[in-house]
Amino acid sequence: MPAYLVSRFLNALWxxxxxxTLVFFLIHWVPGDPVAVMLGESASAADTEALRHxxxxxxxxxxxxxxxxxxxxxxxxxSSLYYQQPVFALVFTRLxxxxxxxxxxxxxxxxxxxxxxxxxxxxxxxxxDSTAMGFSxxxxxxxxxxxxxxxxxxxxxxxxxxxxxxxxxxxSVVLPAITLGTGLAAVLSxxxxxSLLEVLGEDFVRTARAKGLAARQVLVRHAMRNAWLPVLTLxxxxxxxxxxxxxxxxxxxxxxxxxxLLVESIQRRDYPxxxxxxxxxxxxxxxxxxxxxxxxxxxxxxxxxGQA
Amino acid sequence: MVRRLAILVLLAWTLVALGGRWLPLHxxxxxxxxxxxxxxxxxxxxxDDLGRPVLDRLLVGAGVSFRVSVLVVSLSLWFGxxxxxxxxxxxxxxxxxxxxxxxxFMAFPGIxxxxxxxxxxxxxxxxxxxxxxxxxxxxYARLARAQVLSVRQREHVQAAQALGTPSWxxxxxxxxxLISAPLVVEATFGVAAVxxxxxxxxxxxxGVQPPDASWGSMIRDxxxxxLVAPHLVLAPGIALMLVVLSVNxxxxxxxxxxxxxxxxxxxxxxx
Numbered sequence: 001m002p003a004y005l006v007s008r009f010l011n012a013l014w015x016x017x018x019x020x021t022l023v024f025f026l027i028h029w030v031p032g033d034p035v036a037v038m039l040g041e042s043a044s045a046a047d048t049e050a051l052r053h054x055x056x057x058x059x060x061x062x063x064x065x066x067x068x069x070x071x072x073x074x075x076x077x078x079s080s081l082y083y084q085q086p087v088f089a090l091v092f093t094r095l096x097x098x099x100x101x102x103x104x105x106x107x108x109x110x111x112x113x114x115x116x117x118x119x120x121x122x123x124x125x126x127x128x129d130s131t132a133m134g135f136s137x138x139x140x141x142x143x144x145x146x147x148x149x150x151x152x153x154x155x156x157x158x159x160x161x162x163x164x165x166x167x168x169x170x171x172s173v174v175l176p177a178i179t180l181g182t183g184l185a186a187v188l189s190x191x192x193x194x195s196l197l198e199v200l201g202e203d204f205v206r207t208a209r210a211k212g213l214a215a216r217q218v219l220v221r222h223a224m225r226n227a228w229l230p231v232l233t234l235x236x237x238x239x240x241x242x243x244x245x246x247x248x249x250x251x252x253x254x255x256x257x258x259x260x261l262l263v264e265s266i267q268r269r270d271y272p273x274x275x276x277x278x279x280x281x282x283x284x285x286x287x288x289x290x291x292x293x294x295x296x297x298x299x300x301x302x303x304x305x306g307q308a
Numbered sequence: 309m310v311r312r313l314a315i316l317v318l319l320a321w322t323l324v325a326l327g328g329r330w331l332p333l334h335x336x337x338x339x340x341x342x343x344x345x346x347x348x349x350x351x352x353x354x355x356d357d358l359g360r361p362v363l364d365r366l367l368v369g370a371g372v373s374f375r376v377s378v379l380v381v382s383l384s385l386w387f388g389x390x391x392x393x394x395x396x397x398x399x400x401x402x403x404x405x406x407x408x409x410x411x412x413f414m415a416f417p418g419i420x421x422x423x424x425x426x427x428x429x430x431x432x433x434x435x436x437x438x439x440x441x442x443x444x445x446x447x448y449a450r451l452a453r454a455q456v457l458s459v460r461q462r463e464h465v466q467a468a469q470a471l472g473t474p475s476w477x478x479x480x481x482x483x484x485x486l487i488s489a490p491l492v493v494e495a496t497f498g499v500a501a502v503x504x505x506x507x508x509x510x511x512x513x514x515g516v517q518p519p520d521a522s523w524g525s526m527i528r529d530x531x532x533x534x535l536v537a538p539h540l541v542l543a544p545g546i547a548l549m550l551v552v553l554s555v556n557x558x559x560x561x562x563x564x565x566x567x568x569x570x571x572x573x574x575x576x577x578x579x
Contacts, residue, residue, distance in 0.1 A: 011411065018412030023421075027428060137560075141553040143504045145511045145524065146545035149531050157535055237414075244417030248508055262420075263512055266427030278424060282416050 008293060012286045019282045020072065020275065024065055027271050055081070072279065078272040082265070087276035091258060095280055097167060098257035101176055102246050106239075108181030109188050116185075117192025122219055124197060132189065139186025144245055148179040148252035165254035176253045180245050184238055191234055195227040202226075228299060236292035240285050311561060314554035321551050324367050325374030333364040335521050347539055354539045357529065362543050365521035369544060372522050373551070376433065377502040380440045385495050387441070388448025393479055393487075395449075396456035406449070413446040419505060426514040436515045440505055444498065451494055455487035462486075489566040496559040500552045507548055523548045 035052050052058045056067070071077060077087035120132040155175060156164045163172045199205065200223050208218045247259030254260070258277050265273040324331075342355040353362035395403040413421075425439035459465065460483065468478050509515035510524030518525065523544040530540030562568075 014408065015412050015416075018408070019416050022412065023424065026425060137553065137556055141500070141556050142549055143507060143545075143552070145508055146527055146541070146548065149527065149534060149541050150545070153534050153538060153541070240417040241419075244419035247420060247423060248512065251512055263423065263427070266424060266514075269428075274424060274428075278420065281420060285417065 008290060012290055015286055016279070016282060017069075020069065020279055021065070023275055023278045024068060025061075027274060028061055028064075068275070077276040077279070080265075080270055080273045082268050082270045082273070087272045090273060091261065091276040091280045094256060094258045094261050095284070097255060098243075098246055098250070098259060098281075099284065101173060101180060101249070101255060101257060102239075102242055104173055104177035105180035105184065105242060105246075105249075108177050109184035112181070112185040113188035113192055116189040117196065118219065118224070120189070120193040121196035121200065122215075129193075133193070136186045136189045139182045142182065144179050144183060145248050145252055147182060148175070148249060151175045151179060152253075165252075167256055172253075172255075176249050176255050179252065180242065180249045183245060184242055187238055188231070188235070191231045192227065195230045196223055199223045199227045229296065232292060232296050232299060236289045239288050239292075243281055243285055311557060314557040317550050317554040318558065321370055321374060321554075325371040328367055328371045331367065333367055335360060335364040335368045336519050337361070337364075346537070353543045354537065356526075356540055357533055357537075362526075362539065365526060366523070366543055366547055368521045369523040369526060370547065370551075372433070372516055372520070373503050373506055373548075376437060376440070376506045377499045379437050380444055380502045380506075381495050381498045383437070383441045384444035384498065385448050385491065388445040388450075389452040389484075389491060391445070392449035392452030393456045393483065396453040397460065397475060397479055397483075403453075406453070410446055410450055413443070414450065418443040418446075419508065422505060423509065423512065423514060426509050427512075431514050431517050433516060436506060436509055439509075440502055444502070447498070448491065448494065451490060452487065455490060456483055459483060459486045490568045493559060493563045493566060493568045496555060496562055500555040500559065503548070503552055503555070 035048055035055070035057065049058075056064065059067075068078070075088050077091070079086050080090055083090060116132045116135065120129045123129050152164055152175060155161050161171075162175050163169060166172055196219075200219075205218060205223055208222045209215075213222075246257065247262060249255065250257045250259040251263055258280055262274060262277040262281075264270075265277065338358045338360055339355065340358075343357060345355040347354040347362075353366060356362055356365065391406065395406040422439045422443045425442060426436055429435035429439065456479075465478060465482050468482050473482075506515055507522060507524030507527070510522040511528045513525070513528070516522035516525055526544040527541055527548075530537070530544070533540055
């Protein structure tokens with residue numbers, strides 16, 4: 001078990017290193033000068049040079065890269081060119097909002113997908129099944145930057161139940177969470193269904209039925225427990241899509257999270273903040289995936305980690 | 309019934325995209341008297357905040373999404389399959405390096421990287437295609453690699469090797485036909501994903517630039533007038549959803565026809 005943990009941990013470190021390096025070089029390779037953006041068009045050449053030097057942007061690229069990596073290890077991600085604040089603090093204050101939104105969206109997805117998938121699998125081939133899977137297909141196909149405005153149109157502007165945007169009241173999170181959770185709910189219900197159908201064909205399910213157990217008990221206690229495992233694996237991967245979708249959803253609802261900060265910073269060419277946001281989001285993703293892996297082992301004692 | 313409708317939607321999408329330039333469209337013609345006008349017999353889908361006809365802009369947007377998605381999926385598929393199958397065939401250090409690179413890409417929400425890249429490169433269709441391709445090839449490379457690994461020991465491949473067939477010919481003639489079914493299915497779903505990604509980036513202002521029309525930017529511009537002119541948000545959104553829905557239905561259908569094993573089962577088995 002420790003050997004497996006070490007290898008998973010090393011892999012996570014490598015991924016973080018790779019992502020930061022990729023983003024660092026992409027940012028410095030693409031055209032666009034942050035100093036010019038900061039000073040405006042009327043700046044003199046001397047001022048530009050001075051600021052460039054003060055920010056360390058005139059150093060060799062590899063040196064800047066090494067500096068960034070060593071800084072990142074001690075949570076020092078430089079300071080924002082726009083806010084003049086440390087990047088880590090800036091991103092960290094926004095991270096809570098993003099995680100809150102993602103967690104609630106995840107909850108929404110789970111609450112919708114579990115019953116839907118169970119129903120579809122239990123009544124395979126029936127109208128229930130095709131209706132549930134129709135909803136699922138619809139959910140996969142509806143982009144969140146359209147679903148969001150639609151929900152606002154109906155529930156905020158029409159019925160006045162929820163705020164249009166922002167994060168002022170507790171109700172503010174409802175529409176963004178539904179918007180973000182719908183896609184995951186759709187994918188998840190399909191996974192639950194197909195995984196359950198597979199398990200329902202196994203011998204021990206037939207045995208359970210032959211013993212005369214109630215259909216509900218066979219489904220929930222025998223089949224569902226085993227159907228969870230593949231769902232769990234894919235769930236970890238889907239969380240990446242969730243965090244990516246959070247960026248768009250935050251922009252739709254003006255939700256003060258890391259995603260909105262990322263898009264704003266891209267427009268301002270605030271390189272250190274862009275790097276910080278990307279690093280934070282990938283860090284969350286890597287940590288969540290690591291936890292999913294551990295959970296997987298917990299859920300299935302048959303798995304021997306050394307061989308995974 | 310539903311499937312026929314889906315095919316019809318896709319046919320219409322393709323026809324509009326390929327033949328749009330011969331239609332008498334005026335997506336940029338402003339008509340101030342018609343600002344925010346609701347749909348009527350003269351303007352089937354009404355007019356937007358500058359009095360431009362929504363229908364014309366919708367059809368132009370269809371062309372944009374079609375061109376971008378076909379281009380991105382073809383490029384990603386080509387690069388991904390090339391790199392993935394070569395790595396699996398030759399193995400060794402290059403393959404291990406590729407696996408490491410793929411780990412990084414897969415461990416990261418692709419749309420996020422595309423957003424960052426498209427934003428930094430600057431808006432525009434070319435940069436959009438570049439960003440989405442850079443993110444997109446990885447999935448196909450991963451799939452192609454796994455597939456080639458699973459069929460490279462088959463007897464007919466060994467026979468070809470024993471006969472001295474050059475590697476490129478083995479890959480092209482003896483491996484690719486075997487592994488193409490899952491790739492075709494994956495690419496079909498890829499089209500749906502790219503259509504959403506293109507509109508999403510344009511929605512964020514990172515894709516197609518004004519005054520050019522894209523479904524994503526039409527939705528973004530329409531949101532401001534949601535109360536007085538809901539058709540500005542509804543029309544492009546419905547078009548977008550119909551196309552994505554139809555592509556996904558086609559993908560499901562292809563998966564059944566070609567009998568591709570579900571990813572879920574394979575994932576479960578890998579463990």
